[in-house]
Amino acid sequence: MQNDCGCNCDRANDERYAELKAYIDSVKGSEGITMTVLQEAQRIFGYLPLEVQKFISENIGVPIAELYGIATFYSQFAIKPRGKHHVGVCLGTACYVRGAQKVMDKVVEELGVGVGETTQDGLFTLDATRCLGCCGLAPVIMIDDTVYGKLDDVSVISAILNKYRE
Amino acid sequence: MNNSINELNQLKANAVKNLEATEGRRIVVGMATCGISAGAKLVLDTLKKQVAAAGLDNVQVMPTGCIGMCIYEPIVEVFEHDEEKVTYIHMDPDRVSRVVSEHLVKGKPVVEYTIGEDENGKLKSLNDLQFYKKQKRIVLQNCGLINPEDINDYIAVNGYQALAKSVTTMTPQDVINLMKASGLRGRGGAGFPTGLKWSFAAANEADQKYFICNADEGDPGAFMDRSVLEGDPHSVLEAMAIGGYAIGASKGFIYVRAEYPVAVERLKIAIKQAKDMGFIGKNIFGSGFDFDIEIRLGAGAFVCGEETALIASIEGKRGMSRNKPPFPANKGLWGKPTIINNVETLANIPKIILNGPEWFKSMGTEKSPGTKVFALGGKINNTGLVEVPMGITLREVIYDIGQDCLNGKQFKAVQTGGPSGGCLPQKYLDAPIDFDNLVAIGFMMGSGGMIVMDEDNCMVDIARFFLDFTVDESCGKCTPCREGTKRMLEILDKITQGNGTIEDLTILEDLAENIKNTSLCALGQTAPNPVLSTMKHFRDEYVAHVVDKRCPTGKCKALLSYFITDACTGCTACARKCPAKAITGTVKEQHHIDQDKCIKCGVCMDTCRFNAIIKK
Numbered sequence: 108m109q110n111d112c113g114c115n116c117d118r119a120n121d122e123r124y125a126e127l128k129a130y131i132d133s134v135k136g137s138e139g140i141t142m143t144v145l146q147e148a149q150r151i152f153g154y155l156p157l158e159v160q161k162f163i164s165e166n167i168g169v170p171i172a173e174l175y176g177i178a179t180f181y182s183q184f185a186i187k188p189r190g191k192h193h194v195g196v197c198l199g200t201a202c203y204v205r206g207a208q209k210v211m212d213k214v215v216e217e218l219g220v221g222v223g224e225t226t227q228d229g230l231f232t233l234d235a236t237r238c239l240g241c242c243g244l245a246p247v248i249m250i251d252d253t254v255y256g257k258l259d260d261v262s263v264i265s266a267i268l269n270k271y272r273e
Numbered sequence: 274m275n276n277s278i279n280e281l282n283q284l285k286a287n288a289v290k291n292l293e294a295t296e297g298r299r300i301v302v303g304m305a306t307c308g309i310s311a312g313a314k315l316v317l318d319t320l321k322k323q324v325a326a327a328g329l330d331n332v333q334v335m336p337t338g339c340i341g342m343c344i345y346e347p348i349v350e351v352f353e354h355d356e357e358k359v360t361y362i363h364m365d366p367d368r369v370s371r372v373v374s375e376h377l378v379k380g381k382p383v384v385e386y387t388i389g390e391d392e393n394g395k396l397k398s399l400n401d402l403q404f405y406k407k408q409k410r411i412v413l414q415n416c417g418l419i420n421p422e423d424i425n426d427y428i429a430v431n432g433y434q435a436l437a438k439s440v441t442t443m444t445p446q447d448v449i450n451l452m453k454a455s456g457l458r459g460r461g462g463a464g465f466p467t468g469l470k471w472s473f474a475a476a477n478e479a480d481q482k483y484f485i486c487n488a489d490e491g492d493p494g495a496f497m498d499r500s501v502l503e504g505d506p507h508s509v510l511e512a513m514a515i516g517g518y519a520i521g522a523s524k525g526f527i528y529v530r531a532e533y534p535v536a537v538e539r540l541k542i543a544i545k546q547a548k549d550m551g552f553i554g555k556n557i558f559g560s561g562f563d564f565d566i567e568i569r570l571g572a573g574a575f576v577c578g579e580e581t582a583l584i585a586s587i588e589g590k591r592g593m594s595r596n597k598p599p600f601p602a603n604k605g606l607w608g609k610p611t612i613i614n615n616v617e618t619l620a621n622i623p624k625i626i627l628n629g630p631e632w633f634k635s636m637g638t639e640k641s642p643g644t645k646v647f648a649l650g651g652k653i654n655n656t657g658l659v660e661v662p663m664g665i666t667l668r669e670v671i672y673d674i675g676q677d678c679l680n681g682k683q684f685k686a687v688q689t690g691g692p693s694g695g696c697l698p699q700k701y702l703d704a705p706i707d708f709d710n711l712v713a714i715g716f717m718m719g720s721g722g723m724i725v726m727d728e729d730n731c732m733v734d735i736a737r738f739f740l741d742f743t744v745d746e747s748c749g750k751c752t753p754c755r756e757g758t759k760r761m762l763e764i765l766d767k768i769t770q771g772n773g774t775i776e777d778l779t780i781l782e783d784l785a786e787n788i789k790n791t792s793l794c795a796l797g798q799t800a801p802n803p804v805l806s807t808m809k810h811f812r813d814e815y816v817a818h819v820v821d822k823r824c825p826t827g828k829c830k831a832l833l834s835y836f837i838t839d840a841c842t843g844c845t846a847c848a849r850k851c852p853a854k855a856i857t858g859t860v861k862e863q864h865h866i867d868q869d870k871c872i873k874c875g876v877c878m879d880t881c882r883f884n885a886i887i888k889k
């Protein structure tokens with residue numbers, strides 16, 4: 108079935124749109140809500156496909172070009188789908204001086220994808236993150252919300268990743 | 274609900290009893306992000322469960338903020354009225370079980386899990402360690418002591434007394450005068466006098482003004498603000514309300530980076546509790562002053578720490594900076610007068626109001642009074658958060674507090690000021706740290722990240738690392754920063770790949786000067802600093818890369834070669850492991866690496882059991 112907008116998504120039956128609409132209604136009228144709406148949309152959908160941007164544009168009256176501009180400016184917004192697990196290798200200074208590059212090389216080798224890419228099986232998306240503030244445990248990686256520290260010996264990385272492959 | 278000062282004092286009297294554990298024991302678990310990553314959550318849960326199972330009704334178990342010493346996490350401290358606290362380190366569920374059964378039930382501390390006893394057989398506390406001896410904790414006073422998720426704990430340590438005092442006994446001008454007299458300078462990096470900044474916004478007539486807390490903390494290697502927000506969030510809220518009163522703002526925003534989920538959660542809890550108690554909201558302490566606070570999350574853009582970019586981001590736009598003037602104090606958020614202060618700056622304020630400017634000026638140096646929190650990290654033994662009086666020397670911080678480089682390696686440089694800062698070499702170790710002194714020797718205080726580098730770190734590689742960061746984080750608005758930093762990075766890449774020439778060094782310097790002089794905001798204006806400071810103090814390393822095509826530390830892979838020395842026993846292990854088949858030789862004789870075939874992977878060196886392979 109095709110929508111007015113010409114795509115095949117099913118807004119009417121997709122509860123996620125209802126959830127987003129409810130959020131928009133709750134903040135409408137306050138100033139500067141564009142970012143917060145995009146953040147909420149990303150939380151609900153996992154990323155910001157064009158269709159979702161269109162939906163937001165229609166509901167808050169901000170041109171889609173502006174939304175796209177914002178979504179591509181900030182590194183936390185994704186406009187492509189992401190893997191089930193998010194692997195962030197910290198490239199903050201403290202990690203870097205303690206060997207984060209070796210850690211990154213190892214993770215790249217293990218996953219077979221580069222920074223910003225998602226594995227074929229859709230399991231992992233790899234990112235180089237900004238400082239995670241766990242400098243005492245450097246070098247660290249973060250998988251979803253869990254931090255793994257003191258990875259001086261990079262050979263432990265494959266076991267860590269395997270836990271998420273089960 | 275509106276509290277009067279009398280009611281606040283009543284709340285305090287009760288809260289103090291609780292905090293001092295006058296009945297029973299109080300156990301805190303260090304639950305800042307670093308503690309949590311080391312496993313503190315499981316420790317807290319296990320403790321709670323086992324304390325309940327043992328029927329210990331008079332033991333309270335709670336989270337606290339950063340205790341400061343990352344290497345000992347997870348840390349648990351047991352407080353008992355009129356007794357020295359007992360500190361347990363490297364805790365895990367098994368250790369918890371023993372602490373519960375032996376210490377909490379039978380009253381005998383488990384010595385082997387503490388940091389040991391002194392010569393008199395007394396348990397040592399963290400305060401006995403070198404790490405804490407030179408510190409002066411003002412901003413971090415409550416971190417690691419109070420439960421950040423309980424407003425009563427904050428009230429017990431004089432929380433909200435400064436706000437009550439300000440709005441009921443002082444005029445806004447009195448508050449500003451007091452801040453001016455204290456000499457407090459902004460801890461966000463630039464060191465601008467806080468009282469003076471407030472007076473600009475106060476002087477503007479407007480129907481609406483705003484007070485913003487800058488909690489974006491984007492400098493890599495810096496986690497001071499995170500620790501304050503995670504350990505003592507109410508102190509920031511209280512200071513914002515005081516600032517709002519002083520400048521005539523009724524609305525505050527906290528702009529906090531999304532990478533700090535724990536801090537955001539604790540701020541949310543704190544705001545709710547403060548609102549419920551009436552310390553934030555309408556008619557605060559019956560004074561007629563209204564103040565509301567809202568949280569806004571960043572979305573991963575370093576430039577949004579810059580105040581005009583931060584304002585654009587709160588307005589819901591791309592976070593791009595703009596020309597100043599007009600300064601935010603005149604035209605800020607939605608065109609209204611706005612004050613932006615850093616988290617650490619704010620955390621000082623309630624204490625200054627309560628103890629007076631003379632007390633504050635008794636610490637630190639004449640032009641930079643007070644303390645500064647540093648996040649000490651990198652190649653150093655004691656990583657962690659340290660708060661020291663301004664004017665202390667780098668040597669004291671690195672050697673006395675940090676206890677030397679890791680593994681006995683030689684100190685090479687310390688990086689301050691993040692991507693806007695520079696690398697200070699050995700010869701400046703005795704320079705006193707304050708705002709003006711560091712500028713005088715060509716560096717800057719920055720926000721407080723302090724990363725130690727040792728002999729193994731290549732300074733060209735470090736400069737390249739920072740440029741890589743700024744290229745990524747430039748907002749793209751002005752050409753010098755957007756294009757210029759890219760060209761600098763290309764040259765640095767070329768040098769670290771072994772293709773640089775001596776002329777490249779001159780081009781690099783020219784470019785750096787141009788970018789400094791012509792960029793729109795401080796991001797671009799300071800972006801060349803890491804390159805300029807390393808070129809100035811470690812020029813020999815640059816020259817080695819471009820002239821000798823050699824990386825003295827062996828860090829730049831493209832430039833190093835592996836060699837086999839006569840320590841080789843001819844065991845053939847390396848030759849068998851070499852993926853490029855570049856190693857030849859007969860059994861029991863010294864082997865040889867064919868440099869043309871070698872892909873510099875380092876496998877041979879890792880394989881050799883006789884340390885016979887070197888890189889140079």
Ligand SMILES: Cc1cc2nc3c(=O)[nH]c(=O)nc-3n(C[C@H](O)[C@H](O)[C@H](O)COP(=O)(O)O)c2cc1C
Binds near residue numbers: 487795
């Ligand atoms: C690129 C850039 C990034 C900055 N990042 C931060 C930051 O993360 N936190 C902060 O408090 N100040 C940051 N600042 C400084 C702010 O612009 C501003 O000076 C500061 O928040 C003022 O507060 P203060 O007077 O209390 O220091 C940054 C400045 C620049 C140019």
